[in-house]
Amino acid sequence: MVLLSLEAVDFSYGNSFRLEDINLGVERGDFIGIIGPNGSGKSTLIKLMAGYLSPDKGTVCLEGQLLAKLERKAVARKVAVVSQGVQTGFAFTVEEMVRLGRLPHLGRWSNEGPGDAAAVGRALAQTRLEAYRSRLFSRLSGGEAQRVLMAQALAQEPEILLLDEPTAYMDMAFQKEMFTLMARLNQEGITVVAVLHDVNMASLYCKELVALRQGRILIKGNPGEVITRENIEAIFGTAVAISPHPVTNRPQVTMLP
Amino acid sequence: MQRKVKSRAWAYLGLALLLVLVLFVCVAIGSVRIPLSALVKTVFSPLVNALGELFSLPAWQDFGQDVPDTWRTILLRLRLPRVAVAMLAGVALSLAGATMQGLLKNPLADPYILGVSSGAAVGAAAAMLMGLSWNLLGAFAIPAAAFAGGIGSLVMVYSLSRGGGRSVLNMLLAGVAVSTFLGAVLSLLIFFSGQQLQQVVFWMMGGFSGCNWFHFLSILPFLAGGSLVIFWHSRELDALALGDEQAYYMGVDVERVRHRLLWASALLTASAVSVCGLIGFVGLVVPHAMRLIGGPVHRNLLPAAALAGAIFMAVADLLSRVVLAPTELPVGVITALVGGPFFLYLLKKRRVS
Numbered sequence: 176m177v178l179l180s181l182e183a184v185d186f187s188y189g190n191s192f193r194l195e196d197i198n199l200g201v202e203r204g205d206f207i208g209i210i211g212p213n214g215s216g217k218s219t220l221i222k223l224m225a226g227y228l229s230p231d232k233g234t235v236c237l238e239g240q241l242l243a244k245l246e247r248k249a250v251a252r253k254v255a256v257v258s259q260g261v262q263t264g265f266a267f268t269v270e271e272m273v274r275l276g277r278l279p280h281l282g283r284w285s286n287e288g289p290g291d292a293a294a295v296g297r298a299l300a301q302t303r304l305e306a307y308r309s310r311l312f313s314r315l316s317g318g319e320a321q322r323v324l325m326a327q328a329l330a331q332e333p334e335i336l337l338l339d340e341p342t343a344y345m346d347m348a349f350q351k352e353m354f355t356l357m358a359r360l361n362q363e364g365i366t367v368v369a370v371l372h373d374v375n376m377a378s379l380y381c382k383e384l385v386a387l388r389q390g391r392i393l394i395k396g397n398p399g400e401v402i403t404r405e406n407i408e409a410i411f412g413t414a415v416a417i418s419p420h421p422v423t424n425r426p427q428v429t430m431l432p
Numbered sequence: 433m434q435r436k437v438k439s440r441a442w443a444y445l446g447l448a449l450l451l452v453l454v455l456f457v458c459v460a461i462g463s464v465r466i467p468l469s470a471l472v473k474t475v476f477s478p479l480v481n482a483l484g485e486l487f488s489l490p491a492w493q494d495f496g497q498d499v500p501d502t503w504r505t506i507l508l509r510l511r512l513p514r515v516a517v518a519m520l521a522g523v524a525l526s527l528a529g530a531t532m533q534g535l536l537k538n539p540l541a542d543p544y545i546l547g548v549s550s551g552a553a554v555g556a557a558a559a560m561l562m563g564l565s566w567n568l569l570g571a572f573a574i575p576a577a578a579f580a581g582g583i584g585s586l587v588m589v590y591s592l593s594r595g596g597g598r599s600v601l602n603m604l605l606a607g608v609a610v611s612t613f614l615g616a617v618l619s620l621l622i623f624f625s626g627q628q629l630q631q632v633v634f635w636m637m638g639g640f641s642g643c644n645w646f647h648f649l650s651i652l653p654f655l656a657g658g659s660l661v662i663f664w665h666s667r668e669l670d671a672l673a674l675g676d677e678q679a680y681y682m683g684v685d686v687e688r689v690r691h692r693l694l695w696a697s698a699l700l701t702a703s704a705v706s707v708c709g710l711i712g713f714v715g716l717v718v719p720h721a722m723r724l725i726g727g728p729v730h731r732n733l734l735p736a737a738a739l740a741g742a743i744f745m746a747v748a749d750l751l752s753r754v755v756l757a758p759t760e761l762p763v764g765v766i767t768a769l770v771g772g773p774f775f776l777y778l779l780k781k782r783r784v785s
Contacts, residue, residue: 227680251683261678264537265728267670275674278667279683331682 176203177239178335178366179224179254184233186223194219194390197233201335206361207368208377210401211387212411217370218259220387221339224368225256251279255333257324257341263313270308272323273298276330298329301356317344325353329360336360338369342376354380378402378425386410402426440732443725447739451519454743458515458750463758464506470499474507509644515746517643517651518763521704522714522745524655526737528697528704529715530722531662534669534730535693536600539723542715543701545604547585547611549712552698552705553636554614555581557621560632571650578702579654585610586698638709638764640749651703658699659738661692666730669693673728711745711764713771718744720775 179201187193194216201207201224209217222228223235226242235242237250255276267275276298277291299305302322307315312323321344328336338357342350350373358380361367371377377384377398384401386394388410394401404417407428416429460471477496484492525543532541532548543549559577588610593602618636625632662669668689671679676686704711722736748766755761 222677225681227677247680247685248683251681254681256681258677258681261674263674264539265534265673265723267673267728271670271727271729272674275667275670275682278671281667283664283667327682 177201178203178205178237179368180234180236180239181223181230182234182236184223184230184235186219186228186230188219192216192219192390194223197223197392199224199385199392199395201366201368203334203366204361204364205366205368206358206380206382208381208384209368209370209387210372210374210377210384210410211393215387216390217387218339221256221258221337221368221370225254225337226250227256248279251331251333253334255328255331255336257321257328257336257338259339259343261320261324265313267312268308269304269310269312269315269323269326270295270299272312273304273326273330276327279331294332295330298326301329301360302326303352318346318349321345322349322353325356333365335366335368338367340370340372342371342373350376374402374407375427378427379420379423398425402428440726444735444739447736447743451739451743454746454750455515455519458518458746459507459511461750461754462506462511464503466503466506470503471507473499474504513645513648514640514643515749516645517647517707518640518745518749519742520648520651520655521640521708521711522718522741522743523738524651524658524700524704524741525711525714525745526718526741527659527662527734528700530719530730530733530737531669531693531697531700532715533719534673535690535697536603537673537675538600538604539720540716541604541607543582543697544611544710544712544715546607547589547609547614548582548698548701549705549710550611550614550618551585551588552578552582552702553710554618554621555579555584555702556706557618557625557632557636560635561621561625561628563628565631571646575651575654575703575706578706579699582698582702582705583695585614586694590694635709637762638711639752639760639762640708641753641760643707647707651707654699654703658696658703661696662700663734665689665693666734669730670728673730708763711748711767713764713767713775714741714745714748717767717771717775 177200181197181199184197185193185195192214197220209220211217219228223230226235229243237245237253242250273295274287274291277287277294280291281287299308302325304322304326307319312320315323321341325341341357342353345353354376357367357369381398384395384398385392386401386406393410394406402417403426404415407415407417414431416431417426418429419425420427456471460466460468473496480492480495484490484495529542532543532546533539535541556574556578558581559574564573589603589606592606592610622629622632622636668679668684671682671684672686672690680686718741719733719737722733722740726732726736748763748770751766752761752763
């Protein structure tokens with residue numbers, strides 16, 4: 176069943192950059208990685224899928240209904256976004272940040288109930304942030320801050336998780352942990368769409384890859400189909416070699432010196 | 433968790449008790465010396481008298497009847513309304529400040545910097561120059577004109593800052609420009625004011641002398657409406673403090689909520705400016721101090737800022753009339769003298785810790 180669909184979507188920021196003719200259907204249970212060079216429109220695509228940007232042409236639909244017409248809170252109960260570089264001048268603690276994720280589930284005057292506290296506790300546990308509850312968000316390292324934003328999105332208890340380079344500031348161990356978490360959430364039924372700059376990790380974890388180049392979808396398919404020498408060279412414009420991963424056999428990209 | 437909630441409840445209780453204490457002190461002190469016993473009798477006599485009627489206790493029925501009428505008038509018709517209006521203005525300015533700071537993600541925003549105060553002042557001054565005073569018509573028209581002026585300046589700031597993608601910085605810069613411009617307009621208005629000069633200048637200096645129950649009742653609806661809207665959106669304010677995009681992803685209808693909150697804070701600013709002129713620093717310092725003490729979550733911050741704003745303004749008004757008694761200082765002088773250094777102290781303390 177198609178959860179989120181983009182049909183014939185065009186979008187441009189002024190005249191400097193445009194996404195053209197984007198057709199993409201995200202089905203329940205998908206784990207899609209969006210790959211492509213810098214400036215190919217990956218983040219813009221996520222913002223269109225989340226409804227933050229509206230297409231110039233074409234439609235973006237959530238469960239068959241136009242995303243722009245749906246009530247914001249109702250959308251936020253289904254779609255959560257882990258975006259990049261959230262900053263605030265205020266001294267929110269990690270726990271306060273994660274509790275904010277409950278916003279779409281709460282009425283105007285209602286207090287947080289046991290269900291909300293449980294969701295927050297789960298989100299903190301899944302991102303291994305229990306010990307960080309009273310730390311200040313603004314003082315965290317980039318990687319830690321991204322885990323907090325992940326926890327905030329999880330506290331929304333969404334059906335679809337959209338992530339914009341969720342591992343950008345993370346070391347290897349945290350990167351692996353983040354990918355493992357995304358894979359586990361996906362197994363639990365959450366649909367995951369992530370912009371990923373690390374093609375090899377994308378190949379190892381994603382069920383499907385979408386490759387963008389200059390604002391167009393160049394190829395989509397499973398990692399075996401997408402990650403070939405010809406494709407990667409066409410997407411990134413650089414010479415590479417492809418070899419199977421020694422353990423999983425998924426294709427891995429090696430840069431040629 | 434549990435402990436935190438408890439200590440927060442204590443903090444509110446402490447602030448509320450302090451508010452009542454300040455109310456008593458402000459009413460007790462003044463140029464005419466009135467003994468504390470008379471104050472206590474005046475405050476409690478309606479209740480005690482009523483109970484006396486109910487249970488036919490003659491001693492209770494006579495309670496407080498020995499307080500001279502002049503004292504009673506001074507307490508209930510001169511001092512109490514003045515303190516009450518000062519407290520309302522304090523609530524209005526600190527809630528408006530807290531809201532603007534949340535909206536702009538910037539602890540330096542306040543009704544002044546965004547030009548809303550100047551806009552409201554131009555509106556109120558224009559109304560006064562058209563001959564409106566605090567009679568039955570003016571009691572509604574002056575705050576309404578102040579509101580129109582405040583909204584006008586907000587629209588100016590908003591559309592001026594739109595060009596560059598409406599960043600926070602653009603909005604603050606536009607605010608500074610607009611408020612400077614409106615300050616000049618205000619000076620021009622005063623320059624050309626004939627008969628009303630004294631009324632306008634007196635009001636402009638910022639202060640609560642001459643405030644009565646009429647002022648109180650006329651700004652109460654504006655204040656109540658604005659505060660309700662702001663409290664209604666306290667969670668959205670938290671989300672907006674993380675930026676528009678993040679707030680949007682958390683289910684906030686960003687443009688609509690921002691408009692509502694800007695209108696509400698203009699309403700609050702106008703209600704304060706229309707009675708007490710331009711009083712700075714309250715909207716900046718009070719929310720900031722409360723945020724440093726109790727954290728930035730608006731559901732906790734807003735009630736604390738409202739209480740602390742009332743206390744701060746009432747104390748500032750008290751100081752303004754006792755420091756150089758019988759001369760009264762403009763309240764804005766007190767708030768700036770106390771608020772400025774306090775603000776610097778808070779900034780320094782935060783950097784150290």
